[in-house]
Amino acid sequence: MGTETQHLTEDAKAILLLCCHFNSGKNTKAEKPLSLGEYNRLADWMVKGKLRPADLLQSPPDTDTLGAALNIDGLRIQGLLSRGAAMALAVEKWSHSGIWIVCRSDERYPSRLKKHLKRQAPPVLFGVGDIGLLDLGGLAIVGSRNVDAEGEDFTHKVAQACANSDVSVVSGGARGVDQVAMLSALETGGKAVGILADSLQKAALAGKYRQTIREKRLVLVSPFHPGSRFNVGNAMGRNKYIYALADFALIISAEIKKGGTWAGATEELKREEHRPVFIRMGSRVPPGNMALLEVGAHPFPEPPWEDDLNNLLDRAVPSVAHVRQPSQRSLFGDDRRLSEVAVVKEETASFQEVSERPIDPPTGATADNKPDPRLSIYDAVRPVLLALMENWISLADLAGELDVRKGQLDDWLKRALDEDVVEKKTRPVRFRRKYETN
Structure with a gap:
């Protein structure tokens, strides 16, 4: 070669x-x-x-x-x-053109695709921008290419709320809702992930994306040839990747049993462990939005969304239906949790199934390796949190360091704030360990 x-x-x-x-x-x-x-x-x-x-x-x-x-x-x-x-x-x-390539056997291949899609994960992924953004999760915002003014305004405001809450926007990069969502988040200082059905090579050089790609706030990816032209099959096929790379999804507008938005949402809702799907509510939303409620979608929370959108969405989904198992290391070692082992067979080290190993007991375990009931998870995590917050750090970066979902981290941070050991600033949201002054 x-x-x-x-x-x-x-x-x-x-x-x-x-x-x-x-x-x-x-x-x-x-x-x-x-x-x-x-x-x-x-x-x-x-x-x-x-x-x-x-x-x-x-x-x-x-x-x-x-x-x-x-x-x-x-x-x-x-x-x-x-x-x-x-x-x-x-x-x-x-x-x-700045395009990189990852394959299903590579360490850098997005773990979210493997874990959520399993054997449907694409063997090859092309991209431009910071590949690390693909494992941050976020809110998928999807809808019609010909969105009306009300839907466009709602999309713009939700994307701004995502940026202010340090929640990535995940979308398809197409005209209409997709581009409004991505560009609104980026213009507000946020991050975005675009999963393209065509023309990645052209998009990689587009002026509207160039600066945010350099700033590592935007990544564009595609499982299709970088020079491919638009076709309906590819556009429908990429929908599942949008959901896989997000934590939640928001449907701005959908037609009943028609079009890619409906097909993508219903395909996702049929998965045993699907991402929570929300729909925009209102008296003038398309009838497809309301029809999705009947197959498992949820109403999107009403504004104002303030600075805790991720936690707000976590709370908006009934706990019985809301089953999320993001990739996460043990906070006390590098072992994977048994229930979260990837099932796709191409693993970098051995090209085999990941072997299941027990999780090391946390500090504070008793002599027979059973956790001390007097020690809560928060008590064990607290020193790690404070050590990582010597300087201002965002919720997303902190979640990435600990490899936990933002909803769980948000609960710990609220407790730390109540104890007055952590301080917070907004727009954008950042946290830092609180130092005593003499």
Whole structure:
């Protein structure tokens, strides 16, 4: 491979060769990239055989074996893997536009996509901007391309509230509600994540996004070829990624059983552990909004939203229906909680299922490794919180440091404020440890 592809791991190169077009037009039948279902079958076969994607580059599998085991033409696999020169040229072109690439085997691949979508997580993701924004969560704001003035004004105000509460706006980047939400958040000093269905390469160079990309407040991503043109199938398919990268979703306007907004919301609500979906209320909202209430959506809280929008949304969802399991490390070690282990098989270290290991007991556990009932979780977390707040820090950054959801962190911070050991300032919201003065 050329030097321009050296930033890609060998596994990533193999996945890119198998799953991607290297031009925005049509490929020959022999070079048609694997579909998501085909790649998942191949991934299962590799795990079973204790192989990694990179092994396919060193020793391409027997064509008859693949055909019999996976119902995939082995010659097609070999043809895809032989496109090294075309891949190198494409990656160099994308790199010149500031576009990065992550594959499902990479450490940097957004954990939220794997955990929420499991086998529906795209094998390859293209992006521009700070990839770290993809794991912050936030509020997905979606709706019609032809939004009316009232809906546009509501979108603008909610996005501003997100920025003031340090909640990222997640949207699709399309004309209408998506762009109003993203640009309103960015203009107010907030952060935004855009999941594009087409034209990532063009958007990466757009003047309206350039400055906020440099400031690491905006990331644009797409599972599709960076030069691809708009098509309805891609636009519908990317909806699930918008929900996966958010903590909550807000529907500004939806038509009943029609259009991408309705399809995306109902698809999400059918998931066993779906993101809470809210709808804009009012006497003049489209009938689709009210119809979504009947299939599990919730009314969006009425303004004013002040500076605690994230906590407000947490409280607005009934606890029985509100099941969220974000990725989170133990506060007392690096082990993952057993109920939150990723089920997608491509793990960076071993390309296997994550092994389940017990969580180390926190400081204060008794001799038989049972937690001391006199020690609350807050008591154990409090020293860690104060240590991280030597200087002013935002709620999102603090949640990122501890890898906990903002709602839980908000409860701890309120207690710390009540104890007068932490101080807070607003617009934007920041926290700092309170130092005693002599």
